[in-house]
Amino acid sequence: MTLYLFYFLSFLAIISALMVVVSKNPVNSVLFLIITFFAIAGHYVLLNAQFLAAVHIIVYAGAIMVLFLYVIMMMNFSKESEPSKTKLSQIVATVAGGIFLITLIGALHFYDVDMSPGHSDPGAGLVGALGKVLFSKFLLPFEISSLLFLAAMTGVVLLGKKNNDNS
Amino acid sequence: MVSFITYKLILVIIVFLVSLLIAMYSTYAERKVAAFLQDRIGPNRAGPFGILQPLADGVKMFMKEEIIPDVSNKWLFILGPCIAMLTACMTGVVIPWGGVLTIRGHEYPMQVTDINIGILYLLGVVSIGVYGIMIGGWASNNKYSLLGALRASSQMISYELAMGFAIIALVMHTGTLSVREISEMQTGWHWNIIYQPLGFLIFIICAFAETNRAPFDLPECESELIGGYHTEYSSMKLGFYLFAEYINMFISSAVIATLYFGGYHVPFLGRFVHDANALAILGSVFLFAKIFFFIFFFMWIRWTLPRFRYDQLMHLGWKILIPLSLLNVAITGILMYLTGRIH
């Protein structure tokens, strides 16, 4: 059962990830990206990391993607507003993509991935365990990242204020 | 003896049907309440006291012509109301509708599933709900719909934050994310509203905003946006949107009752009723009484307060509710420290 679910979710994730790139309409891309997120959240659930799954949905699908969609809807892209693709840019894009692909394959090839399941504590993904780890072992990185967010927030507020004064 | 799967299936179907039924009669109640608050008597033609009015409305919705605008994106146009309805129906599964029924030695809790992150599940589903509105509004290819959709999305994101903070304070107090455990804790008079009054206030304001109910019904305000995101919708697709709103209202009321008002607990009930099963059923009855009160409260507010202006809405959300909810988190932490519950 779990195995079939895993295959289904992986299939869904990969197909919709491809569709994100392939589909012409940016709104469709965003929607496929959301499906991808859901598939990945499903993987988290399969790994018994429910907290991560829920937060993944709330933050990525529920907030960030809504903002993406918001901006794309506001811009109202259409065929006319699409930037023209010259031959040169197409060639450059293909080369860059190809190099990236080769790098990825190379990295995976030389890295010995341990694929055997169950080598970690099954309860590690639950809220309680996660909280304990976050506030003891990883306290410093946790606090630093929160500082980072605070700085970003302050920056945004500052930028917004400045614009206001000018106008 | 009923097998686990059938029991869960029956429970899911019951929850689903009850949600639909209550949403149906909420439309009727809304019109009755509106009428009564305005010294009128409301619908009274279909059946005694107009009790069949929702059926008549449903038949009307089904019979109406389906119109799909030519220029719209057809798939997304249909997907919009489906998502709205789906997410509205999904929330009911984590709410404990009552205690545990014991039939012939088997225990049947009246909750579809008690996941240990129930509250986060609720938040997650609510945050997905906005896609129904956004997709529908965008696919309509109509400027009013689009504006409605944009308003809905920014409003929901803004108020989700404050709602999340209010819940964080609540979770700090209860120490669990499971909805069942939270309602189990509130026996007697230990309702969370007593420990989290400010949190409750923030939560209920955000609940109004999240369900797009007046005074925060800007996404569909008639005076400036015609119908808002569902301007182009007709027939049962429109019905789905309207229905989803009422289901959301029902679920929000249930969540408020469960998180802050003791869920299925009633003070002193245990002294008079000793049979566990009877107690569980009575608890459910009282839970529904609480829910109905909050549904009434939603309507009462709607027919009392005028609609916010958009900048006022944003001001309230970002500059008042979020700082207040942060303050609430801080106060909760300090109080917990002072009372020695954390070190």
Next chain:
Amino acid sequence: MLTNRSQAVAKKEMTLAERLYLPAILHGLKITVSHFFKKKVTIKYPEEKREFSKVYRGTHVLKRDEIGAERCTACGLCAVACPAEAITMVAAERKKGEEKLYREEKYASVYEINMLRCIFCGLCEDACPKEAIFLTDRITPSTFKRGENIYGKNKLVEPIDKPIDISARQTQAVLEFKKHKEFAHNKVYTEKQLPNKH
């Protein structure tokens, strides 16, 4: 001052309680819920009818006299008086043997009131020298087609078997005047005395 409930508007800083809005919201909720229990003003129309004023001005009636002859003589005064120009008519001469149908020698073969134009002012009633047209307490129903709002004689003339009582609309002086049967205006013709001036 038109009303004693007007309040002077002053733009002053709001106090903290006012800025919190919650007291104001609670106050509003109190007001609305008090209406919840008030007596409802709705009148359930077809079953219940609002009591009309005695002089309610509704759909017109063209009266008949005591033996059932139409009183209208197609003088056109009502049409002239009508501010909305709602009345049109075609006059015709009474033939021999029609004395029981029409009281005067001239009568209206067509008499139409456009109820969409009519403002129910009652001036036609005032203008009529023959006490032929009156406004009654019957409501003019709404219709699906515009044409249905033009009322012809079939709708305006009162049925012979069911005379419509309009005495409430007549002043004391008129009622007094009507008692004098010797006046030509009030004369009651019997079968034999029908005026045969041809």
